[in-house]
Each structure stands twice: as structure tokens, then as C-alpha cells.
Amino acid sequence: MTTAEPPADEPMDAFRGDRVYLGADHARNERRTWIVATICLATLAAQVTGGLMFNSMALVANGLHMGAHLAALLVAAGAYAVARTYSTDPRFSFGTGKVGYLAGFANAAVLGVTALLITIESVERLLAPAEVEYDGALVLAAAALAVNLACVWLLKPAQSHAHDRDGDLNLSAAHLHLAGDAVISGLAIAGLAAGRYLGWSWTDPVAALVGAALLAHFAWRLLSRTGAVLLDINPSPELTAQIRGRLEGEGERVLDLHLWRLGPGHHAAIVVLAAAAPQAPQAYRARLAGLAGLSHVTVEVRDHLTP
The missing domain is CATH 1.20.1510.10 (Cation efflux protein transmembrane domain)
Structure with a gap:
């Protein structure tokens, strides 16, 4: 992990x-x-x-x-x-x-x-x-x-x-x-x-x-x-779907995803994903580059066999 x-x-x-x-x-x-x-x-x-x-x-x-x-x-x-x-x-x-x-x-x-x-x-x-x-x-x-x-x-x-x-x-x-x-x-x-x-x-x-x-x-x-x-209610189902779509583009599976607002025009995301051949977290962060309003990202990567 x-x-x-x-x-x-x-x-x-x-x-x-x-x-x-x-x-x-x-x-x-x-x-x-x-x-x-x-x-x-x-x-x-x-x-x-x-x-x-x-x-x-x-x-x-x-x-x-x-x-x-x-x-x-x-x-x-x-x-x-x-x-x-x-x-x-x-x-x-x-x-x-x-x-x-x-x-x-x-x-x-x-x-x-x-x-x-x-x-x-x-x-x-x-x-x-x-x-x-x-x-x-x-x-x-x-x-x-x-x-x-x-x-x-x-x-x-x-x-x-x-x-x-x-x-x-x-x-x-x-x-x-x-x-x-x-x-x-x-x-x-x-x-x-x-x-x-x-x-x-x-x-x-x-x-x-x-x-x-x-x-x-x-x-x-x-x-x-x-x-x-x-109360950190999910501010954008659309942005959530975009994050999930980009991270699951090569067979990975998002296990947990939290999105909340940090300030005007700024959102944070914490993502836990599993992959058969995990890449470095920076690689997954790079996939999210360019998403409007996504200012802070934390990615946790697990081997798909990890409970």
C-alpha cells in the first residue's frame, strides 16, 4: 500500500x-x-x-x-x-x-x-x-x-x-x-x-x-x-464521476472516494484504489491533472489482493 x-x-x-x-x-x-x-x-x-x-x-x-x-x-x-x-x-x-x-x-x-x-x-x-x-x-x-x-x-x-x-x-x-x-x-x-x-x-x-x-x-x-x-456534503457528483472515470481507465478499481469543498473554486479528494499492477501514486495524480476545481488530491494505492 x-x-x-x-x-x-x-x-x-x-x-x-x-x-x-x-x-x-x-x-x-x-x-x-x-x-x-x-x-x-x-x-x-x-x-x-x-x-x-x-x-x-x-x-x-x-x-x-x-x-x-x-x-x-x-x-x-x-x-x-x-x-x-x-x-x-x-x-x-x-x-x-x-x-x-x-x-x-x-x-x-x-x-x-x-x-x-x-x-x-x-x-x-x-x-x-x-x-x-x-x-x-x-x-x-x-x-x-x-x-x-x-x-x-x-x-x-x-x-x-x-x-x-x-x-x-x-x-x-x-x-x-x-x-x-x-x-x-x-x-x-x-x-x-x-x-x-x-x-x-x-x-x-x-x-x-x-x-x-x-x-x-x-x-x-x-x-x-x-x-x-x-458538513462536507459531496459538492459535485459530476466531478466525482470524472475522477472515478480517469482513475479506472486501465482496469483499476476505486475502493473509496471522498470529495469535499475547501473554498471558493477549490475541492479536495481522497481516493483509495486497487490495481493488479499498481503504479506509483504520482501516476494516478497525473491522470487527474486539469480537472477544474480539483486543488488537493491524496491517493492510496493497494494491491488488488490486499483486504
């Missing part, structure tokens, strides 16, 4: 260097996340203040939602900083690429709690309606929508990774937060406009309820995606 070691012509320092599993756009995404967090802080203060002044539940709900986004953005930005700072720390056996997923999981929990709080307050407003100053609230809601759309654009993934399903989920989570907020801003405007021009006072809290339902959906989606990475 043999396992893969660094190739003889590969320096040991270079072999250790493959423990850095940060996303390709890590620096860009970190910088933009801090910029958007600053914008959201100013918007949060304006929305909540205006909502209290104009007595608009939808506007206050949108402000609270922005508060959740601000917290999410700060956590995301902090995760980028931590992952970058400790990316070469040997204490992290498989690098710091998963820090962003941990941040995303925490953000999803906060988003779910926010949805619950908005739901409770909106139901109370439906049961005990309050007068809303629609004109001022509409202006502020429209301004919030403009800010949201600008932030969504700033957090758009780089063009080269816009459709990469293995991209930076930390950025995707922040982008999802703000895209949802843009939709909720639109709902707030619709609810306020209906109250202002049709006299339907119930539309303001109902708009907030619809927004809360959307938040809950986003929270569950984000929990599912980040949780799958943190």
Missing part, C-alpha cells in the same frame, strides 16, 4: 503552498464588501429614522432588513479578513477557505430571526392600524431602492466567475441579501402607494409580511447551501 507524496521535482514549500484555498477574486470581493457595508449603514439610519417619523411599518421593516444586511456584510467582510490573514497558517490543515461559508451560515440565522420579528410587528399593525405619512415615506423608500440597486451592482461577481457554481459563496450570500432587499424595497413602495392613492391602509403591513416571507426563503436557501459545505 502506498500513498501520494510530493513529486521529487516539486519543492516542499510549493507543496505546502497548495493549502491556500482562497477564491480567485478574494481581494476584490473583500474591498467591495467593506464599501457596501458603509453605504448600508447610512441607508439603515435614514430608513429607520424616516419610518418612525412617517409611521410606516413597511419602511421600518425595510430598515430592519437593511440592519440585517449590514450585520451580514460586516460578518462577510470580517470573514474575508480572517481568511486572508490566516491563509498560510499551518494550524489550518486544509486552509481557511471555509471561513466564508461559516460566515454565510451565521448570516442566514440572523436573516431568519429578522423575518420573524418583521412578521410579528406587521401582524400587530394589521390588528391595530396606525396612520402613515405616505408622501415622506414614499420618497425615502424610493431612495432606499436606488441605494439597494447600486449595492447589488457593486457586489456582482466578477465577470469571469459570474456563472461559476463553485464561486465565492460569501459574496453570493451578501449579494443575495441585498438583491432581496431591493425586491422588498419595491414591495414597500407598492404598499405605500396603494395606501396613499387608494386608501388601503392594510397594504403597508401586508407588504412587510410579504417581505418577511421572502427573507425566510432566502434564509433557508442560504442555510442549506452553506450547511452543505460545512
